[in-house]
Amino acid sequence: MVHRSSVPMHWRLYESRYNLVGNKCLVCGEFFYPSKIVCPNCRRRGILKRVVFSGKGKIYSYTIIRNAPRGFEKYAPYVVAIIELDEGPRVMGWIVDSKISDIKIGQRVSVVFRKIYEDGKEGLIHYGFKFRVIDENNQLRD
Amino acid sequence: MRNVAVVGIGETAFGEHWEKSLRALAVEAGIAAIRDANIEGADIEAMYIGNMSAGKFIGQEHLAALAVDQAGLVGIPSSRLEAACASGSLAFRQACLAVASGEYDIVIAAGAEKMTDLQTEDVTTTLMGAGDQEWEGWLGMTFPGLYALMARRHMYEYNTTREQMALFSVNGHKNAALNPKAQFPFEITVEDVLNSPLVADPLRLLDCSPVSDGAAAVIIASEDVAKRFENPIWLIGSGQATDNLALHDRKSLTSLRATKIAAKRAYEQAGIAPEKIDVAEVHDCFSINGLVALEDLGFCERGKSGKFVEDGNIERGAAVSINTSGGLKAKGHPVGATGISQIIEIVKQLRGECGKRQVPAEFGLTHNVGGTGATVVVNIFGKELKER
Numbered sequence A: 001m002v003h004r005s006s007v008p009m010h011w012r013l014y015e016s017r018y019n020l021v022g023n024k025c026l027v028c029g030e031f032f033y034p035s036k037i038v039c040p041n042c043r044r045r046g047i048l049k050r051v052v053f054s055g056k057g058k059i060y061s062y063t064i065i066r067n068a069p070r071g072f073e074k075y076a077p078y079v080v081a082i083i084e085l086d087e088g089p090r091v092m093g094w095i096v097d098s099k100i101s102d103i104k105i106g107q108r109v110s111v112v113f114r115k116i117y118e119d120g121k122e123g124l125i126h127y128g129f130k131f132r133v134i135d136e137n138n139q140l141r142d
Numbered sequence B: 001m002r003n004v005a006v007v008g009i010g011e012t013a014f015g016e017h018w019e020k021s022l023r024a025l026a027v028e029a030g031i032a033a034i035r036d037a038n039i040e041g042a043d044i045e046a047m048y049i050g051n052m053s054a055g056k057f058i059g060q061e062h063l064a065a066l067a068v069d070q071a072g073l074v075g076i077p078s079s080r081l082e083a084a085c086a087s088g089s090l091a092f093r094q095a096c097l098a099v100a101s102g103e104y105d106i107v108i109a110a111g112a113e114k115m116t117d118l119q120t121e122d123v124t125t126t127l128m129g130a131g132d133q134e135w136e137g138w139l140g141m142t143f144p145g146l147y148a149l150m151a152r153r154h155m156y157e158y159n160t161t162r163e164q165m166a167l168f169s170v171n172g173h174k175n176a177a178l179n180p181k182a183q184f185p186f187e188i189t190v191e192d193v194l195n196s197p198l199v200a201d202p203l204r205l206l207d208c209s210p211v212s213d214g215a216a217a218v219i220i221a222s223e224d225v226a227k228r229f230e231n232p233i234w235l236i237g238s239g240q241a242t243d244n245l246a247l248h249d250r251k252s253l254t255s256l257r258a259t260k261i262a263a264k265r266a267y268e269q270a271g272i273a274p275e276k277i278d279v280a281e282v283h284d285c286f287s288i289n290g291l292v293a294l295e296d297l298g299f300c301e302r303g304k305s306g307k308f309v310e311d312g313n314i315e316r317g318a319a320v321s322i323n324t325s326g327g328l329k330a331k332g333h334p335v336g337a338t339g340i341s342q343i344i345e346i347v348k349q350l351r352g353e354c355g356k357r358q359v360p361a362e363f364g365l366t367h368n369v370g371g372t373g374a375t376v377v378v379n380i381f382g383k384e385l386k387e388r
């Protein structure tokens, strides 16, 4: 896929994908990840401020991808979940380094920095966030 | 606005048409609709065509011009509409609005998709264009995966079972066995679904609609013109709505907000309640979406769709006959054609032309979803013109 090889397309998202940077509306107080261009509640009257998310949250739903799209074949099967971040917004990401029996709705997770995929042998290597299971005290499981 | 009716219908069989190109499929459906309406090509004043991704499936854009060109209708205005799997319904709505406005008296609305020229991995990638590429597609998410997230949540919130979801596919196949246009005209069992390979847990292969080629077309006419036709089927209510593009941005994973908004509008326009609908084609791209549709369209209470299906309420002639064509699962899902094809099934049911799968029907409904519900169109049809 040609668009995947575009450097600027991914460079624009580095900060947000590497450091879980989103924003918050100072008028209505809602947190957004990924960043909103316009606050959907306040629109032009909203004031959006950059926020670094804690990366802690819990599993809202999850699946195991067994039929992968082009570029991800060699990683399948892999777990993709919707995570509800402690600050409020939900985000989609893989769950890695965790026992499959620990992956369930409501389970606490924490963000990790990982390779997402390689664009072929000569293309870009994309990095970003994934999640792993933690316990109620925000500690890693053995 | 003027009343409008469907006065002609035509479609190709759905399936793997290796011998037919996109243009050949579209022309075949269009000619069938013109023949059914018993009009001349020259009577058609404008064309609207729904297509999701010919650019990626076969490298062809500018489909609106291609379609009139190949049909021998060069000169008339032609427009392509895109809203992922709801593209066909958008074409239909635009066509109806154009006739209702008074601009045209007779137009054609079509939908077409050629999906089988790509390998499966590339089809999966292309379909993912209906989601959010920056935040869903980039990490290797797939459409079965997105609907699996909804299914898992529905099971968690409402104790919906794997068997109940499977029953939706079983119902579709039972009907498709009586539909010569269907891609899979044979019956399956709950065990077949539960033993089919996992695609994205908890969804299995037989929960998923197939990769298909196909085209469908309808002729739409204004009230005065439609009354000159033998058997016009009237559009008595129509709604279209949107929701957040990315699934994770939605407030709920177990209900499609856009379905509720579109359905409310359509029911209000038609002046009827969900209980009055006899037959409906709902968007079962995945079995779970069929269940969610039953709730959002008001056929059963929220969270109760599993039980509703289990109790036999969606079978032919029951509370509401669902997907008598076979639905997306068993009739096939050439994405851009699906919305028009659903309308054709409802028109045939209301005309009484469905043969062995015919059910008694006065009012019919179509429900067409784009992506994971970011676009939804709901149409209601009746045999009689509603007085305005």
Ligand SMILES: [Zn+2]
Residues within 6 Å of the ligand: A025, A026, A027, A028, A029, A030, A039, A040, A041, A042, A043, A046, A047
């Ligand atoms: Zn705000």
